[in-house]
Amino acid sequence: MSSELYASIHAAEFPAQALLRLRTDLRAQPVSVLDGPTLQETVCSLNRHAVRIGAVPCMTRLEAEGINGLHLLPRSKEVETAARAVLMEYAAKFSPRIERVREGTECALALDITGTERLFGPPEELASRLRDEMATAGFRVSIATSANFHTARMKSAATRGITIIPEGEEAPALERLPLASLALTKDHEETFELWGVRTLGELGALPEVELVKRFGTAASTWRAMAHGTARHTFQPIEPAFALKEFYEFETPVEQIDSLLFIGARMIDNLVSRAAGRALSLASLDIGLELEGGRSHHLVIHPAVPSVDRKFLLKLLQLEIDAHPPDAAVVSLTLSAEAGSSHKLQLGLFAPQMPEPSRLDVTLARLKAIVGEDRIGSPVLEDTHRPGSFRMARFVVNAKPSAAPIDESPRMALRRVRPPRQIQVAMHAMEPIAFIDGDNRFEITANYGPWRTNGCWWSQDAWDAEEWDILATDRTGVAVGCLLVLDRLRNAWRLEAFYD
Amino acid sequence: MPTAQTLRLEIERTLENRFPAALTSMTRSIYEVAPTGVASVDAVLEGGLPVGAICEVTGPESSGRTSLTLAFLAGRTEAGQVCAWVDADDAFDPESAAASGVDLKQLLWVRCRNECGLARAKPWTRLDQALRATDLLLQAGGFAAIVLDLGNMEPQHAMRIPLATWFRFRQAADRTRCSLLVLGKTAYAQSSAAVVLESAPFQLESAGGSVWRGSRFEMRHGRQRSTSLPAGARKPPASTWFASSVWDGGRRA
Known part of the structure; x- marks a missing residue:
């Protein structure tokens, strides 16, 4: 019995999924993603609602615009890169050994899940939890598990939902899959088409020696893959942990509310990812690309690292309100720095103190009222110049309670x-x-x-x-x-x- | 023969139209107070300023309002608590506060600004900012004392603060156990204030006629809603207190 076990995750129509992950309002709408040079754009990806109303891949923009109710979004490579990182991050919760299988308009990952039964249960349970986790991140994926790497990969790409392939059942599981699963060259595909060979089952039934005579040694690999016996050297990648989200708007946005709508979803994702590693968000870096090529940069530093979504969103809102961009926003980037979760030791006899997260919001609101430089703790300068001081950021420090000094009052x-x-x-x-x-x-x-x-x-x-x-x-x-x-x-x- | 209990009930029933429960001792509430740091003023206030209430310190300029308030804040920050100073006129002097013993790290200073950038601009904006800032700080909670400094504000402007605002401040102060001190030329909070202190200059002291050593101020309370004194008992008279100048090294009681 083989000791290997793989799970393959396949996210079809990835450009559309990456964009809709942050646009929850469009998920139930027909959406197509356009790619290509201006005036020659074609549909490269679309969701199932778009398929239902008649949209098909490779439609021109003109044809797509002719379909009533179809939302057209431009493809964004940066959004896809950010989404791919998120997909990998969620997959890494189940196995540290991940191999990137496919990129482009599809995103596929293979996980080495050998020996994870005691952690996540049998493959059926693991696959179910994996799918739920991906759904939380905003992805619809198909999953296949098999003891053979290629079998899991091809099966997840060709079918929807979850497929569990027991060991020894690889060939029957693959026999109905089309030859396209093998990623053959166009010439080879045409040859097989002429022979009337259309599925992996039909290819696997051909004699190996005759195949090699006609196609070379590669044919032996195809046949092994069709039987589910092809070997593969796993090449794991080590994704860097970067809390970053990116979204490019289809049209420049002037309303702060629209920014916050996307920002809220981004913060949700960042918080979930940080919380998955028992971390909090220590700072939030906001990058706004503006119309005209300029950029606007803001930073939020909560008093204590936090995973409170509402609190972080409020800080984001107040920060953007206090420093609004002077032009329409083209894209929004949120990068977070992870910090250890806040722990506070409370005491029965400790003096009352403002709650750090609530105080942060209060201070941000006060800054909006009186100005950023007009609130804080005064710090006396080291000079003899009368009346010299500077304003420092107000930070609540737990100070031990001391007996009042018996000093006479001073004239102020x-x-x-x-x-x-x-x-x-x-x-x-x-x-x-x-x-x-x-x-x-x-x-x-x-x-x-x-x-x-x-x-x-x-x-x-x-x-x-x-x-x-x-x-x-x-x-x-x-x-x-x-x-x-x-x-x-x-x-x-x-x-x-x-x- | 009627018992003492019966007699007391009969007397109370007879007099109930004029004196309700004439012979029954009234229950007294204990109000939490925080000392001001000035012994003679604490004596007038029966221990200090009330916690979780609005206290008004009123008087003209140079009447010791700010000195007394800073002395109070010094005690609060020394006890490890956090205070805030909402400065409607941007008149707060950090050097004086530090000299009074206020731990500046424990103090949040909110400096209201003139929208127009003119010194003599209409005060409505600053007053509005001060009220909104005070409201936010009271709602946030955790501050032992918040000073709403309307010391330079002309009464005709500050008197226009709606009573509903003071009611809201009073409730928030009570809920968050915060002493809200209002500095002003006159009392503004009316029935929402638990204590109104009236401050006045009394006497100046100098050393050898060449150095100003300090001032003596007079303090009397105009109104006190809660008192631990029994009904009919006389309140102490107004007291005087001394504030030494920052450069005076001598200590006074």
């Missing part, structure tokens, strides 16, 4: 941004009154001047005199404020109020 400033130009009346080198707009303030007490200067070697030089002022306006209301004399420009400014 309320900044005037931007500082207002004022007119100051001086007497004996001291300010005695100032005018701020329409208001005149009499200074009752002044403390200063406190001189600071720095960066004299650069254009950012400052040289200022600070005065702490207690003043009263015409109504008698007292205010404490900080006045600054800019010595470089010889101008007075109202910088802040004490409060």
Whole structure:
């Protein structure tokens, strides 16, 4: 008894399947995919709904447009490449040994499933689970399992659904398949046609020596394949794990909603693929190709790696809302970086903290309201320049609770941004009154001047005199404020109020 | 002979039109409070500012509103909690906050902007941004304190905030156990505010007439919805408190 066992996956009409995988709205519609140079485009792939209404492969665009209700999509090699990677990724859940069998308008993979019975059960069960998994990824595939590689490959390509071929039953399983399954040259096909040989069963019944005399040694291989006994050296490939999705729109898209419709499906796929490896999405790279050849690039960094589809979609929406593309979008690429799943140790006595994923969405919404650079945690700069700070990204840090410091409260400033130009009346080198707009303030007490200067070697030089002022306006209301004399420009400014 | 229980019931029934349950002690609720970090103000507030409620700190400029609020935030961030400052006028000074003891890493600062880019632009946009930002932060939850800074906003503008907004804020603050502090020139939240503090400048202190060492402020509470004091008991009078200047090294009680 052979110890080998193969499962072959065959996705027919792959260009159409690759496009419809992300266009769930078109799955129940008749769709044809056009390929070829402009004005000479022909139908290269179509779904079963299109076949029902009369579409056939190799129709010209003009003929296809004549069919009522038929959706025509342009073929996209990039979409097919991305879809092929996804197909392989899902297949890799069942076996690490995968061989690429066929490309082009069909996509076929062969899996070495030898010894997987204890993991996935008998071949029937494995094939069923494999088909379900592919359906989850958005592919309709036919599957065949056999102890012979070529038998599984040819059978899956020629039949629909699941076919389990027991060992020793290869020849009967293949006898009705057409000769096209052997991928013969046109001349050989014509010769067999003249002989009246149309199926593998008829080919297998021919004497081997006579065949070799007429066709050469290759005929021996054909005959062995027709019998299901041809040998094959398995050549496994090692697909790189890349979380990437691509979609090219048939017409440039201006509406963000349309982008998000495809984006949602892409995020679903990325999350499923990452979750299949017990990973989360740590960052999301959004690439938008725009009309006119330009591109628009955005990056989303959730506070913690996440597999929450709704949360990631909301972040995507808010990011695109905050930085909308300035032209119609031709294609959308989502690339994700995988990260380990977030684990949070909660404590009964830990202080309440914002939930990281919810906070991310809140911060993104706030950025949309006030602007990206106007929200965050203030960080004081390492300089003596008064009022210098920068905004840093707000990150929730679990900080151990400490007892409050017994410190007296400090007088705080309320900044005037931007500082207002004022007119100051001086007497004996001291300010005695100032005018701020329409208001005149009499200074009752002044403390200063406190001189600071720095960066004299650069254009950012400052040289200022600070005065702490207690003043009263015409109504008698007292205010404490900080006045600054800019010595470089010889101008007075109202910088802040004490409060 | 009637028992004491019977007598009490008879007296209560007789007086029930004027005093419901006259001789029955009323159940008192315990309200969670967080200290402001200023002992004399905490004494007036019976422990501190309420948690899960709206507190208004009102007063003119230079009345100590911001200093008191920063002292409160310093205590919250020191306890490992996260706070937010929604700045309608972009007046927050990070240096003052750091000097007051606020852990800036634990503070989210939302700076509202002028759409027109003009300093004297109509304040509606900034006010609208501040309200929307506060709403989002309250709904997000997890913040121990959120400061809605309307300190420079003219009352005629801020008074137009609908009452429904304050009701929504009050409910959200209660649900998320967040202290929502509203800084303003006057009280805006009306019945939605649990505490209204009225702040006023009191006295300036200087050292040798050449250095401003700090200011003394007066604080009184205009309204307090929940109190642990028994009915009829007198509330403490307004208190004064001292805030030293940042450059003053001396500590005060």
